[in-house]
Amino acid sequence: MSTVVAVGAQWGDEGKGKIVDWLGPQADLVARFQGGNNAGHTLVVDGETTILHVVPSGILHEGSVNLIGPGVVVDPAILLEEIRKLEERGILKDPSRIRVSGRAHVILPWHRALDSAREAAAGEAKIGTTGRGIGPCYEDKVARRGIRVADLRQVDTLRAKLAVVAEQKNFELTKMYSADPIDLDELFTQCVEWGRQLEPYLDHTGRILDRALRAGKNILFEGAQGTFLDIDHGTYPFVTSSNCVAGAVCTGSGVGPTRIDRVIGITKAYTTRVGSGPFPTELEDAIGEELRRAGAEFGATTGRPRRCGWLDGVLLREAVTVNGLTDLAINKLDILSGFDEIKICTAYDIDGKVTEDFPMTLSEVERAKPVYETLPGWSEDLSGMTSLEQFPDNARRYIERIEAIAEVPAALLSVGPGREETIILRELFD
Ligand code: GDP
Ligand code: IMO
Numbered sequence: 001m002s003t004v005v006a007v008g009a010q011w012g013d014e015g016k017g018k019i020v021d022w023l024g025p026q027a028d029l030v031a032r033f034q035g036g037n038n039a040g041h042t043l044v045v046d047g048e049t050t051i052l053h054v055v056p057s058g059i060l061h062e063g064s065v066n067l068i069g070p071g072v073v074v075d076p077a078i079l080l081e082e083i084r085k086l087e088e089r090g091i092l093k094d095p096s097r098i099r100v101s102g103r104a105h106v107i108l109p110w111h112r113a114l115d116s117a118r119e120a121a122a123g124e125a126k127i128g129t130t131g132r133g134i135g136p137c138y139e140d141k142v143a144r145r146g147i148r149v150a151d152l153r154q155v156d157t158l159r160a161k162l163a164v165v166a167e168q169k170n171f172e173l174t175k176m177y178s179a180d181p182i183d184l185d186e187l188f189t190q191c192v193e194w195g196r197q198l199e200p201y202l203d204h205t206g207r208i209l210d211r212a213l214r215a216g217k218n219i220l221f222e223g224a225q226g227t228f229l230d231i232d233h234g235t236y237p238f239v240t241s242s243n244c245v246a247g248a249v250c251t252g253s254g255v256g257p258t259r260i261d262r263v264i265g266i267t268k269a270y271t272t273r274v275g276s277g278p279f280p281t282e283l284e285d286a287i288g289e290e291l292r293r294a295g296a297e298f299g300a301t302t303g304r305p306r307r308c309g310w311l312d313g314v315l316l317r318e319a320v321t322v323n324g325l326t327d328l329a330i331n332k333l334d335i336l337s338g339f340d341e342i343k344i345c346t347a348y349d350i351d352g353k354v355t356e357d358f359p360m361t362l363s364e365v366e367r368a369k370p371v372y373e374t375l376p377g378w379s380e381d382l383s384g385m386t387s388l389e390q391f392p393d394n395a396r397r398y399i400e401r402i403e404a405i406a407e408v409p410a411a412l413l414s415v416g417p418g419r420e421e422t423i424i425l426r427e428l429f430d
């Protein structure tokens with residue numbers, strides 16, 4: 001039995017979906033524990049692309065059960081549509097392969113409306129959210145007025161619960177943002193219908209995990225977003241509204257910390273970010289443009305161009321610390337072919353003081369100038385290579401340098417979006 005947590009070591013879109021799909025055959029259970037459909041996880045198998053927003057990335061493997069834990073926020077319309085598409089493609093034949101916690105909070109139309117209205121009102125100061133209602137939904141959860149998936153089946157009490165919240169939401173929407181109110185009757189009818197359709201998937205995911213652990217099964221936890229979008233450890237306030245670090249597995253799925261064996265941090269071979277907020281190694285030049293073009297760096301959820309820059313070793317070390325990383329997956333190495341030289345940021349210069357530690361405050365991150373180490377590049381195409389031995393020396397050196405900076409070994413290398421374009425260096429499951 002072993003449990004592996006896969007988390008993003010940067011600002012999201014590191015290729016978590018690809019890695020989770022690749023590890024899928026070894027996992028009996030794959031569980032999401034936080035975030036919602038702000039995530040866009042891309043799986044490419046035999047040239048066919050699947051983008052998942054809510055359903056865990058183990059779903060393409062028939063033997064796996066995919067859990068959506070209580071720490072996730074669920075937009076029923078999106079989840080049901082994702083399920084419908086998977087059924088249509090013949091991938092999902094049995095509802096028991098998707099289990100949704102009754103305790104997960106529901107993203108309602110007012111959450112989306114408020115997300116958009118607040119971002120529009122913030123102007124230049126906007127966070128650049130995905131507009132999916134994630135923040136407002138987590139707010140209601142913490143304020144103890146949220147609607148949970150199981151509530152959608154409690155028809156006698158649901159309307160009254162919705163009515164209390166509706167009054168407040170509609171006040172905010174109409175009075176503060178001059179937006180349209182949400183019709184309570186329509187929403188109630190919609191919620192009852194969602195509850196009916198979600199019934200076959202509703203479950204106690206914590207209990208499923210506990211049983212699986214006792215039975216010696218392998219469990220893979222799939223993070224969404226990334227370490228620096230974490231509400232506590234990220235570049236606050238330019239973050240998402242959940243904890244994305246490995247520790248969130250315990251609260252977001254209902255397993256104890258004693259049961260986690262390995263934590264793999266997924267990083268691109270360079271860095272990207274979508275949305276606002278500081279990004280010390282961002283390149284707003286031809287190299288940044290080339291990374292975006294070569295890496296097809298456009299968001300899987302919103303299609304927005306991703307900001308691009310060199311790998312940031314300061315971030316990576318912080319990710320190692322806050323997640324307790326035991327392993328790394330280094331993705332998109334193929335994208336770096338053809339650069340004469342490749343840089344890695346090893347420290348920040350903040351007002352003339354050089355530090356290797358990730359700063360405490362946002363303004364320090366904003367002022368941080370990257371201190372780079374320059375390594376020679378390589379021209380060989382890495383895609384198609386199946387072992388580290390086939391790599392050019394300079395690519396091998398780059399990987400060794402990343403491992404040395406992180407003080408964590410790489411377990412997986414990725415040289416293309418396809419499932420098979422993955423090189424294993426260390427086994428993760430026993
Ligand atoms: P996630 O949110 O962390 O799952 O990552 P996304 O799916 O949003 O973004 C990663 C993108 O990079 C997707 O389009 C993947 O298909 C692609 N990708 C992942 N690994 C590799 C790789 O090694 N090489 C290339 N070229 N693309 C990759
Ligand atoms: P995956 O799982 C990259 C970013 C948004 C914005 C901030 C807050 O695919 O890696 P939110 O809608 O969550 O309130 O937006 O977080 N963001 C992501 N960036 N990948 C993601 O998910 C993201 N989910 C949210 O761009 O800056």
Ligand code: MG
Nearest residue numbers: 013040041300
């Ligand atoms: Mg993504």
